[in-house]
Amino acid sequence: MRSMLNLQNLHATVGEGDEAKPIINGLSLEVPAGEIHAIMGPNGAGKSTLSYVLTGREGYEVTEGSATLEGEDLLSMEPEERAAKGLFLSFQYPIEIPGVPVMTFVRTAMNAQRKLRGEDEISAPEFIKKAREVGAALNIDAEMLKRPLNVGFSGGEKKRLEIFQMMMLEPRFAILDETDSGLDIDALKTVADGVNVLRRSDRGMLVITHYQRLLDYIRPDRVHVLAKGRIVASGGPDLALRLEKEGYDGVLGEPA
Amino acid sequence: MTIADASNPLSNPTIAEKKLFDRCRAMRATNSRTSAFGLFAETGLPHRRMEQWKWTDIRAALTNLETPSIDLAKQTVEVPEGACVLIFDGVAWKLPETLPEGVSAHRQSDATPLKTIEGLPLGQLTASMTGQDSSSDFVSIEISGKVDQPIFLDFASAPAETAFARLAFNILPDCSVRLIEAHSGNAAFSSTLIEFRLQSGASVDRTFVQRASTAQSVGITATAVLGEKASFVQTALGFGAKVCRVETHVRFEGAEAHAELNSAYLAGDDHHIDFTSHVTHAAPSCTTRQLTKGAVSKGGRGVFQGKFLVPRSIGQFTDADMQHQALLLEDGAEVFAKPELEIYADDVECAHGNTSGQLDEAALFYMRQRGIPAVEARALLTEAFIVEALQTAHEAVRDQMIDEARNFLRAEG
Numbered sequence: 255m256r257s258m259l260n261l262q263n264l265h266a267t268v269g270e271g272d273e274a275k276p277i278i279n280g281l282s283l284e285v286p287a288g289e290i291h292a293i294m295g296p297n298g299a300g301k302s303t304l305s306y307v308l309t310g311r312e313g314y315e316v317t318e319g320s321a322t323l324e325g326e327d328l329l330s331m332e333p334e335e336r337a338a339k340g341l342f343l344s345f346q347y348p349i350e351i352p353g354v355p356v357m358t359f360v361r362t363a364m365n366a367q368r369k370l371r372g373e374d375e376i377s378a379p380e381f382i383k384k385a386r387e388v389g390a391a392l393n394i395d396a397e398m399l400k401r402p403l404n405v406g407f408s409g410g411e412k413k414r415l416e417i418f419q420m421m422m423l424e425p426r427f428a429i430l431d432e433t434d435s436g437l438d439i440d441a442l443k444t445v446a447d448g449v450n451v452l453r454r455s456d457r458g459m460l461v462i463t464h465y466q467r468l469l470d471y472i473r474p475d476r477v478h479v480l481a482k483g484r485i486v487a488s489g490g491p492d493l494a495l496r497l498e499k500e501g502y503d504g505v506l507g508e509p510a
Numbered sequence: 511m512t513i514a515d516a517s518n519p520l521s522n523p524t525i526a527e528k529k530l531f532d533r534c535r536a537m538r539a540t541n542s543r544t545s546a547f548g549l550f551a552e553t554g555l556p557h558r559r560m561e562q563w564k565w566t567d568i569r570a571a572l573t574n575l576e577t578p579s580i581d582l583a584k585q586t587v588e589v590p591e592g593a594c595v596l597i598f599d600g601v602a603w604k605l606p607e608t609l610p611e612g613v614s615a616h617r618q619s620d621a622t623p624l625k626t627i628e629g630l631p632l633g634q635l636t637a638s639m640t641g642q643d644s645s646s647d648f649v650s651i652e653i654s655g656k657v658d659q660p661i662f663l664d665f666a667s668a669p670a671e672t673a674f675a676r677l678a679f680n681i682l683p684d685c686s687v688r689l690i691e692a693h694s695g696n697a698a699f700s701s702t703l704i705e706f707r708l709q710s711g712a713s714v715d716r717t718f719v720q721r722a723s724t725a726q727s728v729g730i731t732a733t734a735v736l737g738e739k740a741s742f743v744q745t746a747l748g749f750g751a752k753v754c755r756v757e758t759h760v761r762f763e764g765a766e767a768h769a770e771l772n773s774a775y776l777a778g779d780d781h782h783i784d785f786t787s788h789v790t791h792a793a794p795s796c797t798t799r800q801l802t803k804g805a806v807s808k809g810g811r812g813v814f815q816g817k818f819l820v821p822r823s824i825g826q827f828t829d830a831d832m833q834h835q836a837l838l839l840e841d842g843a844e845v846f847a848k849p850e851l852e853i854y855a856d857d858v859e860c861a862h863g864n865t866s867g868q869l870d871e872a873a874l875f876y877m878r879q880r881g882i883p884a885v886e887a888r889a890l891l892t893e894a895f896i897v898e899a900l901q902t903a904h905e906a907v908r909d910q911m912i913d914e915a916r917n918f919l920r921a922e923g
Contacts, residue, residue, distance in 0.1 A: 309879050312871065337881035349876040353894025359880075362890065367881035402894075419880065 258458040259285040259308075259427055264319035266307045266483075274315065277303040279483035281319070285427075285476075288455040292469055293462045294494060295480035296502045301462045302346055304480070305431045309343045310336055323427055337363075338370035340426030344416040344433050346462075351403040356415065357385060359403045360422050367423065388421045392448050409436030417448040428452070429460045434468035446471030466498040481506060520554045526575040526699070527554050529671070533645075534638060547638035549631075556631045556755075563755075565813045565846045566784040568632070571727045571753040575671045578698055578725040585914060586692040586719040590906035593662040593690065596649075598675045600667025600697055603647040612655020612685065618648040618678070630757065632729035636703040640676040648676040653687045653712075660688045660904060663718075665702060667695035678705040681712035683737075690904050691718035693730060701729040708740035710764055716744045717904040719911060722751035724780045730756045738764030738793075745903040746773040747911045749918065750783030750810065760789045762796040771800040774899040776918050777810030777843075784813035791818065791825040791855075798830040803899040805836070805892045806843035807922045812836055814847040816862070822854040829859045836866040837895055839888065839922070889919035 266278035277300045285291045295301050306314045308321060310333035321328045328336055351359060365375045376384075389399060392414050404412050413433055420428055430449065434442055449459070449472050461472055469477070469491065477494045479487040479502070486506055487493065497505050520527060534547045553560060557569035589595055594613065597604040605615050618641055640648040667673035673695050681687060693702065700722075706714055714734065722728050728751045734742045748756055760769045775783045789798050804812040814834040836845040849862045869891050877887035893916050900911055 311875050311879075332884070333875065333878035334881050334883045337879055343879050345876065345879075349870075349873050351873055351877070351891070351894070353897060354890060359877075362886070363877070363880035363882055366883060366886060370881065370883075423880070 292474035342425030673697035684711040750781035775804040779809035808842040825855040
């Protein structure tokens, strides 16, 4: 099977200069096209850091190793170029963008990506039609899409908006960082349905989560345990169940 | 004091000041012109040792008075359909052959300094340099109806040493007018004075855009005196100049009147823009809402000075709010702010807020992760920030103003 996301011996630090702290310490991971992999791990294992390193956030520096998406070096690209290549991050804490309505924001993002890829802009009617359909699937009403992005939205609404953006942008590879946090059980199902709709043979996903609960709804092909910045255990979906039952200490055989 | 007597009271006048003194001496001296010029001559061109001008030094910017060599077309706003257009060419006001119903205009021969322009050196200078005996026009306009069609004031002077323009509006009881102004002339030094007298129940809605090159110094001075239940709403977008001072003085003289002063400024490299305002609540139960938002890039300078004065007893039940928020887009951008509340009445609600900061890095990264390039992300965030202050702009030009702001931000990025 073709590997889509390929991380080899990745090392990364967070912070600038003397303050830089190593968080990712030799992480290797391959996610083939068509698969969903879950990354679980205790607090401070480097889960969110991994998502920021892959998407190119400032202050997160790769000191060693490689990260490619479909053979292309992610680390040499600007964040927006990575997005245009089809890399999407559903943020653990979505950011409020005052003054920019959801619809304007998503359309700007969509057209910016298309421009970077040398494609034509989406037409207004086409965009609105798609937004209506996706919104309906996620129980997002049209009024919400007219409001400034995430401003005054509840935690659950923000997470749903992340999935809305993902479904609109149709990335080739998506990282979902703790998408389940802040969601009640109904919202969790709605969001999981949205994610499952996007499951395709040519798309990969990395689902970062603390708890096994989300994985009841988004069935992963593989589960990896991240501790101290490295993958320390990998297995099938049953690994998540074991983690839930025995805890990280139990599975890893030592305090994580 | 005669104009001849007002000769160089300054110990060390600049070349520009000498030219202005000479020019005034050449005019026929009337009492009012003499007194207006005398008030100006007390200080000369405003400079940084004057408390109100410590951040905006017109004298230093104008040591010489040389006609700019280039005639720049500057994008401001286009004339909306059906507007009544008054063009100021740097010397004279060109009035349309027919004015809308409820509008009448008269050229004024005298330099009448209004009481309200005391303490406004650029206002006094403009008053003394305009009127029929001088080289520049002074036009008074009376509004005697509810005038629907916008009046468009086009300040479009050709390259010249100076352009002094003066207008006085008298809005009769319960009458209203809406103004749109494009301040885009090409004089080295332009100073505009507009006085508004709003009688009871009158209303003025004023929207303007200022744009100038770094070879120009600009003053835009306005005074508004409001009678009972009058309403004065002003929305400005300024891009600055070598130095640019937009100064607005509002005085409530009748109860239950209302003023809104909303301004947005965008200052690029070597541009200086100053929004200064002074609101005096000399009548009870009046309301003021003021929002100023600015964004400054490297080498640019923004100044905000706002003052609410609420005198004892007559200012009771004042309700006033002043907000100034600025974004420093890059290192090397400067913003100076002085919000002041001076309150002597005891039953009032007055608030002010003043912040300056940078664009939210987390928001920028979020937008870039979605595929929006950094330049565009910065522009979009800044535009969203600025636009809040343009909500009250005349609907015929609001979108154009937002477009202008957007184009500026894209180009700056």
